Amino acid sequence: MLNVILLMVTFVTMTSADLCEDGEADHCMSLDSPQNSFNQEINWNTANTIYQFSAKDIYGVDIPLKKYNGSVLIIVNVASQCGLTDSNYKKLVEFYEKYGNRRLQILAFPSNQFWNQESGTSDEILNFVKRYNVKFDIFGKIDVNGKNAHPLWKWLTTQKDNATVDITWNFTKFIIDRDGKFVQRFDPSFVTGSDLILMEKTLKELFLE
Numbered sequence: 001m002l003n004v005i006l007l008m009v010t011f012v013t014m015t016s017a018d019l020c021e022d023g024e025a026d027h028c029m030s031l032d033s034p035q036n037s038f039n040q041e042i043n044w045n046t047a048n049t050i051y052q053f054s055a056k057d058i059y060g061v062d063i064p065l066k067k068y069n070g071s072v073l074i075i076v077n078v079a080s081q082c083g084l085t086d087s088n089y090k091k092l093v094e095f096y097e098k099y100g101n102r103r104l105q106i107l108a109f110p111s112n113q114f115w116n117q118e119s120g121t122s123d124e125i126l127n128f129v130k131r132y133n134v135k136f137d138i139f140g141k142i143d144v145n146g147k148n149a150h151p152l153w154k155w156l157t158t159q160k161d162n163a164t165v166d167i168t169w170n171f172t173k174f175i176i177d178r179d180g181k182f183v184q185r186f187d188p189s190f191v192t193g194s195d196l197i198l199m200e201k202t203l204k205e206l207f208l209e
């Protein structure tokens with residue numbers, strides 16, 4: 001009996017040692033050098049840039065965000081049935097038309113966490129944004145707050161204050177520079193739309209650099 005156990009232990013040890021010798025298997029990297037292996041579900045908080053993340057687009061295709069390398073980004077949580085919807089979509093479309101040829105990209109993430117204001121299916125969301133002639137990228141519906149939040153959003157919401165500050169409402173905007181680093185966060189301003197004015201000021205600075 002003891003022999004059998006010893007044999008099994010030896011076998012398991014040898015197997016993992018063997019597998020690790022090539023140094024390429026994923027499990028080796030994570031055993032030997034956890035700091036070198038990024039998995040957004042586990043250690044999202046160690047990311048240096050948004051390029052380390054991936055997210056599903058509205059068609060369900062997994063998009064590695066490094067495809068946005070070199071562009072200035074606005075990442076925003078959107079909702080179809082909110083008091084802010086109209087002004088924000090119009091402004092985002094305007095920004096995209098104005099700065100798109102200078103490599104502004106907009107990543108819109110529908111979220112249903114605020115009073116069920118984005119309850120539609122992917123098709124309904126796509127159909128809805130047609131009225132604004134949206135040409136920027138729409139992602140799949142996600143949570144932005146809490147333990148089920150998308151890892152990208154877990155990371156984004158810690159960037160301003162080095163601690164999680166929950167998204168307060170629909171249309172919170174994050175500006176990312178051409179190196180994938182966080183620049184600024186704009187929480188929506190319900191009365192004046194001042195967040196949009198301040199955001200354009202920041203965008204201009206980034207494009208004039």
Ligand SMILES: *[C@@H]1O[C@H](CO)[C@@H](O)[C@H](O)[C@H]1NC(C)=O
Nearest residue numbers: 049051052066069070179180
């Ligand atoms: C982004 O692009 C730059 C320049 O082309 C390159 O040096 C860098 O490695 C890229 N970053 C990522 C995360 O792919």
Ligand SMILES: *[C@@H]1O[C@H](CO)[C@@H](O)[C@H](O)[C@H]1NC(C)=O
Nearest residue numbers: 045158159160161162163164
């Ligand atoms: C951010 O918070 C972590 C953990 O609380 C701390 O170790 C780190 O030094 C902080 N970084 C900055 C830039 O304040």
Ligand SMILES: CC(=O)N[C@H]1CO[C@H](CO)[C@@H](O)[C@@H]1O
Nearest residue numbers: 081082083084117169170190
């Ligand atoms: C309720 C609604 O349709 N949208 C809301 C988005 O957030 C603000 C803040 O609560 C509301 O005032 C908007 O009306």
